[in-house]
Amino acid sequence: MGLWDSYKLRLRRKRYLMRAFRKSRQLRSVQDNTGRIQKGDTLLVCTLYNEAIRIPYFLKYYRDLGVDHFLMIDNASTDGVMDLLAGAPDISVWHTKGSYRKARFGVDWMNALQRRYCHGHWTLVVDPDEFFVYPFCDSRPIKALTDWLDTSGQRSFPAMLLDMYPKGALTDQAYQSGQNPLDIAQWFDAGNYSISKNPQFGNLWIQGGPRTRVFFKDAPKQAPALNKTPLVKWRRSYAYASSTHALLPRGLNQVYEEWGGEKASGVLLHTKFLDTITSKAAEEATRNQHYKNGAEYAAYAQALRDHPQLWCPWSEKYINWRQLEILGLMSKAGWT
Amino acid sequence: MSLGVLMLVHTAFDRAEQVARVWHEAGCPVVIHVDAKVEEAEAKAFQAALGDCPNVLFSARHSCEWGMWGLVAATLSCAELLLSKFEDVQHVYLCSGSCLPLRPIAELQAYLDGRPQTDFIESAAIADVPWAVAGLEEERFTLHFPVSWQKRRWAFDRLVDVQRRLGVSRKLPADLVPHMGSQWWCLTRKTLAAILNDPNRAAYDRFFKTVWIPDESYFQSLARLHSRRIESRSLTLSKFDHRGKPHVFYDDHLQLLRRTDCFVARKIWSRADRLYQTFPNARGDGENQADPNPAMVHKLSDKTIERRNRGRDGLYMQSRFPNEHFESGVTAAPYSVFQGFSELLDDFEGWLALSTGCKVHGHLFAPDRVQFEGRVSEYQGALSDNARVRDYNPRSFLTNFIWNTRGVRQCFQFGPQDTQDTIWLMAKDPNAQISVISGAWAVPLFRSKRPFEAVRKDAAELQKREAEFLKVLRSQWARATIRIWTLSEFLDAPTEPLQLLVDEIGTYPQNRLARLPKMVDMKGFGSFVQTLKNAGMHPYLLGDFPADTQHAPTETPSRRPYLVQ
Numbered sequence: 001m002g003l004w005d006s007y008k009l010r011l012r013r014k015r016y017l018m019r020a021f022r023k024s025r026q027l028r029s030v031q032d033n034t035g036r037i038q039k040g041d042t043l044l045v046c047t048l049y050n051e052a053i054r055i056p057y058f059l060k061y062y063r064d065l066g067v068d069h070f071l072m073i074d075n076a077s078t079d080g081v082m083d084l085l086a087g088a089p090d091i092s093v094w095h096t097k098g099s100y101r102k103a104r105f106g107v108d109w110m111n112a113l114q115r116r117y118c119h120g121h122w123t124l125v126v127d128p129d130e131f132f133v134y135p136f137c138d139s140r141p142i143k144a145l146t147d148w149l150d151t152s153g154q155r156s157f158p159a160m161l162l163d164m165y166p167k168g169a170l171t172d173q174a175y176q177s178g179q180n181p182l183d184i185a186q187w188f189d190a191g192n193y194s195i196s197k198n199p200q201f202g203n204l205w206i207q208g209g210p211r212t213r214v215f216f217k218d219a220p221k222q223a224p225a226l227n228k229t230p231l232v233k234w235r236r237s238y239a240y241a242s243s244t245h246a247l248l249p250r251g252l253n254q255v256y257e258e259w260g261g262e263k264a265s266g267v268l269l270h271t272k273f274l275d276t277i278t279s280k281a282a283e284e285a286t287r288n289q290h291y292k293n294g295a296e297y298a299a300y301a302q303a304l305r306d307h308p309q310l311w312c313p314w315s316e317k318y319i320n321w322r323q324l325e326i327l328g329l330m331s332k333a334g335w336t
Numbered sequence: 337m338s339l340g341v342l343m344l345v346h347t348a349f350d351r352a353e354q355v356a357r358v359w360h361e362a363g364c365p366v367v368i369h370v371d372a373k374v375e376e377a378e379a380k381a382f383q384a385a386l387g388d389c390p391n392v393l394f395s396a397r398h399s400c401e402w403g404m405w406g407l408v409a410a411t412l413s414c415a416e417l418l419l420s421k422f423e424d425v426q427h428v429y430l431c432s433g434s435c436l437p438l439r440p441i442a443e444l445q446a447y448l449d450g451r452p453q454t455d456f457i458e459s460a461a462i463a464d465v466p467w468a469v470a471g472l473e474e475e476r477f478t479l480h481f482p483v484s485w486q487k488r489r490w491a492f493d494r495l496v497d498v499q500r501r502l503g504v505s506r507k508l509p510a511d512l513v514p515h516m517g518s519q520w521w522c523l524t525r526k527t528l529a530a531i532l533n534d535p536n537r538a539a540y541d542r543f544f545k546t547v548w549i550p551d552e553s554y555f556q557s558l559a560r561l562h563s564r565r566i567e568s569r570s571l572t573l574s575k576f577d578h579r580g581k582p583h584v585f586y587d588d589h590l591q592l593l594r595r596t597d598c599f600v601a602r603k604i605w606s607r608a609d610r611l612y613q614t615f616p617n618a619r620g621d622g623e624n625q626a627d628p629n630p631a632m633v634h635k636l637s638d639k640t641i642e643r644r645n646r647g648r649d650g651l652y653m654q655s656r657f658p659n660e661h662f663e664s665g666v667t668a669a670p671y672s673v674f675q676g677f678s679e680l681l682d683d684f685e686g687w688l689a690l691s692t693g694c695k696v697h698g699h700l701f702a703p704d705r706v707q708f709e710g711r712v713s714e715y716q717g718a719l720s721d722n723a724r725v726r727d728y729n730p731r732s733f734l735t736n737f738i739w740n741t742r743g744v745r746q747c748f749q750f751g752p753q754d755t756q757d758t759i760w761l762m763a764k765d766p767n768a769q770i771s772v773i774s775g776a777w778a779v780p781l782f783r784s785k786r787p788f789e790a791v792r793k794d795a796a797e798l799q800k801r802e803a804e805f806l807k808v809l810r811s812q813w814a815r816a817t818i819r820i821w822t823l824s825e826f827l828d829a830p831t832e833p834l835q836l837l838v839d840e841i842g843t844y845p846q847n848r849l850a851r852l853p854k855m856v857d858m859k860g861f862g863s864f865v866q867t868l869k870n871a872g873m874h875p876y877l878l879g880d881f882p883a884d885t886q887h888a889p890t891e892t893p894s895r896r897p898y899l900v901q
Contacts (some may be wrong), residue, residue: 139588144605151581160654191717191740192727195652198497204657208732220728227654256655260662262647265655312714328651328739334644336582336636 001204001250009200013248016111016239019104024112026098027073031085031090034069034117041068042142044124045113047106048074050283052081053127053276056178058128061091065132066141067124070115073109075100083257100289104242111239115208118234122146124245124266132159132230133321134266135332148335149233156247157231158255159266162188162329163209164318165273165310173225174275181271183232187315188269189213190327193226201246203227203253208275210310215299224296228268229255267324273310339445340425342414344407345433346371346400346604349382352433356392358616362441365425366390367418369410372399373550382641393417401484407519407551408544415528417489419881426452429522435572435602437616443624444599448522455527455563458517458570459556467516472496472548477514478505481548509539515556515557520572520602523559528560531555573598575637578644583637587611592636598628650742650767652735666765667735669742672841673768674749675805676776680826681853685709685749691851694745700737701730716740723755730757738767745841752777754803763808768816770809771837774802775823775878780855782864792873798875808875822879830855867887 014223027134037043044067048055059070070091074081074096096109103109105120113269114123126141128130134157149157162184166173173184193208216223228244232252237250247253257263277300284290284297316327324330341359345352345368351366352648359366362870366389370379379397395413400406410432418428427448437444448454461472479499485492502746508514521862523531534540540558544550559566573596582603585593587610593601594617604611618624629736647656649665658664672694678684689696689709698707706721713721717740726733738746750770762768777798781791807816817840821833835849865881868874 010834065418090675136586136588140586141607143607144586147605148584151584152577152579158654178504189718191736192719192725193653193736194732195654196729196732197657204654206654207728210718212725213718213722217720217722218724222726234522256657257647258657258659258662260658260664261645262643262648263655265653312718313712314714314716314718316718328653330646331643331653331655333645333655334577334640336577336589336640 003202004311009248009250011032012241013237013239016050016108016241016248017115017237020108020115020239023103023108024116025099026096026103026169027109027112027251028096029092030074030082031091031093032072033089034071036089037069037117037121039120040122041121042066042073043069043071043111043118043121044126045071045112045118045210046073046126047100048072048077048081048128049100049289050077050079050081051081052077052084053175053177054128054149054181055084057180059084059088059091060122060178061131065137068142071113072130073095073106073113078203103282104109105290107240107243114234114238119236121234122149123232123234125240130230131269132266133269133324134159135321135325135335136262137321144230146233152334153306155233156252156255157264158227158294159231159268160193160206160231160329161209161226161228162267162324163211163226163269163270163273163310164188165210165313165315167229167311169309170273170277171275181274182269182318185271185273187311188318190314190316190329194220198246199249201241201253202250203229203246204225208308208312212288213312214310222295224264229253230268231266257333262331264333264335265330267321269318338347338422338424338426339441339448341366341427342411342417342418342420342428342430343433343435344367344371344410344414344430345369345382346374348433349385351377351381351604351606351612353385354612355433355436356386357389358437359441360389360392362445364429364441365393365418365422367393367395367414369395369414369420370397371410372397372406386679386710391422393421401487403481403485403549405545405550406556411551411555412532416532419525419529419532422830426525427522428528429431429571429600430520430570431600432520432602432604435600436604436611437600437868438573438593439597439599439624440618445555445619446606446625447599451567451735453524453526454567455521455523455559456567456569456571457521457523457556457559457563459515459559459566459568462514462553465516468777474514475500476548476553477508477809479832480504480546482546485548487792488724495803509536509543511536511561512540512543512557513560514553514886515560516553517556517568518570518574518598519551520570520574521555521559522571523555523563527559527563531558532872534558534562536874539832544865547755553739556817571599571628573601573633573786574603575630575633577637578641583640585611590614592632596628596633597624597626598630598633619772650735650739652732652739665767665769667738668760669738670745670767670841671738672745672747672837672891673750673770674747674828675771676773677753677771677781677821678749679751679776680773680823680856682856683883684853687851687853688747688838691838691849692745692747692841693749694841695741697746699751699754700734701726701756701758703755707749727755727757730755731761732760734758745843747841752798752805756805759805759808763811763814763816763818764816766817769837769841770816770818771833772802772806772809772818772820773823773826774806774820775799775875777802777827778823778868778878779861782858783856788867790872792868795868795875796873799873807854822877824879843847873885 072093074095085093166184189209196205198205204227207223212220212223223247230244241248281297281301285301341364356366395417398406399407402433483491584603584605586605587608650668685696697709705723708715862881
């Protein structure tokens, strides 16, 4: 990459940070516990819109992993999510009525919060339906991972989205608040992911899984990206460029080994495909706040009407991280 | 006899305190060095916390930087203090704040009492081991290294460049033979005192001050001058990863650590509560006199390094995406590609599956759909049979397919009508066995009974595509096992190629093929070829077919026409 291109990316990063600053004025603090954040704490940043049903299990999962503080952005939810968050000493909440789409799908808001509160902290950026799995996550807290990343000089850690789905129709089993969504969405596609390199940001572009197989089989190019880098030792000069798929400076995207070896990685178990998706898809398709004018949700709403089965005879049933490791979806490379 | 402990500490003071107490309660005097970079208040608090232990002393503080002299200076200060204050110490154990005794100290004491003259220090002659870090071997001793590699990498590298250009080669102090090894040793009082009181020590210290990573060579070299009996191994279990950072042990290593019978392990993660609760821990009942056996940990470490440096062959994923030529295995497992066979032989797929025990697929890259075995709509790994999905990234499709099915050899059909995007990948892949009957595409055309004009056009196109494929297979970069027969060669002696291929990939040992596939009916093929030629479309990939249609091989009864039996 030449000097000119690096300079252009630098300008771009500055622009994102400016945007973040501008959009941060849409955020109104409704619960500020950020004073409790200690040096060395692991933080989690998340944007919410009508996901109250998922919140109890979400908080439990990440508290068990050892996340110390949650920074939540409530994009004008109408489902009373604040009742679940209010009073918790490890949760800070901001409220916004701003447009999710105009805040580049929440990224501007999150960049703003991260710039302000996450400098020097390992920070996990996830959605309420994403569950972070990393090597040894059943026996080691997230702090063990970040300590190890610190000593090995790594600033960012990748975890691709793995779409989970139930067997049978999506609407067969109703999800209850507080329930582990993986009790229902137990299945995943093990080996149908397409990977290519994005020369601009240097990140990998991963697509595939059940969404390509079922919803985007006629236009696989349009299928959503699955590559993510959700865990970063944040510095205030960093910015997420598009969702958590790509970061600037671009060195943070260099989370894969190019010269024949293998680096460590995790997985984000994506539990979007529960019975809640049908109402969500209809709602989001009309709300029109998502990527490509919510085309993704429109595709779901359409496909879910006539073909609600994601499961196939070769679907794999989720057991644990070691299974994902063996299947080659994630790696413990270099970590004992 | 008594054991004394030197402990280097720079962080996790609560754990360091805990371990210092373990040593102290077992009757071992401890001298602690706190890195000078630690803030005064923190160091004071740490010192105060151990105030109730009379035999825990604190040495003068030096600033310790990885790879620099400070670590040796710290060790020397501690050692001097320990030897001067504790007359009855006979062995001195060097450890760090993140080391944890695994076995009761009494067992270590008994082990050392049984070997009163032995120095346990890993010490290998630099000339004989390839332990290079950052590309430096002997040069660690022959150049000057005044700046930190970790903090000032640029200056470090430039200084090395300049000295190399100037031909700097430091003179070693007399008698000194450079040796290297683990930083963590256990020396006898006699050897350690001899090193400290060596009349040439000033010269040695001066020399080692600008050697790179002196903590791995100072005592290791000098012990060779003074020790009577060196056991070149460390009593501390410690392994390093691919970048020379020590592996860290966590709670889930508990059983592994117990089984090693090592006395001390490092590094322990400071929040590994279960390890700190469990160890030191007596195994079985009564005195355990077992020798340390770190083999299992070494194996784990080697596997970890191998995985990091090489990775899993043929795997492409989010954290392993090798550039071309750096794959170390383009695909994960051997597979076979057949071009032209299923066009000539009835139910070739079924026959091949029976004869070899392999999984046999149709044309995986057919234009309309992926022809998986049994023509299922999904296959292993939930690969879809959708041609658009496949053609969006054919490379990923093929590498995924081979990765998903590793363990059972896969065979598939290929042809010039298929998507050709993966031909280079297959040709360069040593895992691929590619067998081609060139010109076999003409047989389905011949049998299609379509209007000749359409057939002629298709034939030209297919021949062009196959020629391109053959060019790739014959290129100097091809690494696959490649066999090419022209159609006429194959028809002359069809059994041989089949026998050869089955022998190569079959899972059942057999001398002769029990059953051979039946050739499709080719009556009149010779005149078809001639008609193509007459129409100006020269089918040169087919090989030689007699020009005289009256005497075409199809009509010669003596040739056992096209029934392979």
